[in-house]
Amino acid sequence: MDTNVRSAGERRAQLQLDAASIGIDEAFISLMVDEFYTRVRENPLIGPIFDDAIGDNWTAHLAKMKLFWASVALNAGLYSGKPMDAHRRLEGVQPWHFNIWLALFRATLDDIAPTPAVKLYFVERAERIAQSLQLGMFGVPGIARKKDG
Numbered sequence: 001m002d003t004n005v006r007s008a009g010e011r012r013a014q015l016q017l018d019a020a021s022i023g024i025d026e027a028f029i030s031l032m033v034d035e036f037y038t039r040v041r042e043n044p045l046i047g048p049i050f051d052d053a054i055g056d057n058w059t060a061h062l063a064k065m066k067l068f069w070a071s072v073a074l075n076a077g078l079y080s081g082k083p084m085d086a087h088r089r090l091e092g093v094q095p096w097h098f099n100i101w102l103a104l105f106r107a108t109l110d111d112i113a114p115t116p117a118v119k120l121y122f123v124e125r126a127e128r129i130a131q132s133l134q135l136g137m138f139g140v141p142g143i144a145r146k147k148d149g
């Protein structure tokens with residue numbers, strides 16, 4: 001039987017090779033994050049939510065988001081935040097805000113992704129994470145979300 005045992009380091013290296021083979025690396029992630037949040041901040045519907053929460057800390061936020069995406073896409077393991085807690089703290093976010101977030105994310109990748117495969121790689125991951133954030137924030141439609149404490 002092929003037990004296919006690989007160390008975490010080997011799995012990480014393989015993921016990075018796979019990502020690099022379709023054109024994803026830290027330089028692209030950095031460009032993607034900068035470009036996406038420029039659009040987010042310019043958007044009249046979701047820009048103010050970000051600016052209210054982030055204020056003068058955009059440099060730190062962008063750096064954190066680059067580590068986050070490097071962890072998601074390259075398994076870089078450099079991000080150790082708690083996205084669910086961060087989003088559940090936000091006031092006034094509605095499910096439809098996620099549609100705008102995802103539309104801006106897709107449009108960013110339409111414009112800058114070197115290939116359709118790169119766009120798909122990020123969009124699939126963003127959609128999955130957006131789904132799970134929404135479940136944590138708003139619950140399953142029709143089923144009341146258990147209140148904390």
Ligand code: HEM
Nearest residue numbers: 049050053054068081082083086093097098101126129130
């Ligand atoms: C309507 C949708 C969204 C809104 C309004 C939103 C807003 C925000 C804001 C304001 C912060 C900063 C929180 C703070 O510093 O206190 C934040 C952090 C973050 N967001 Fe979002 N977000 C949205 C969707 C997403 C999605 C879809 C993802 C992932 C694909 C994501 C990933 C993150 C991460 C990783 C952080 C950093 C959390 C930490 O502090 O470790 N967000 N978001």
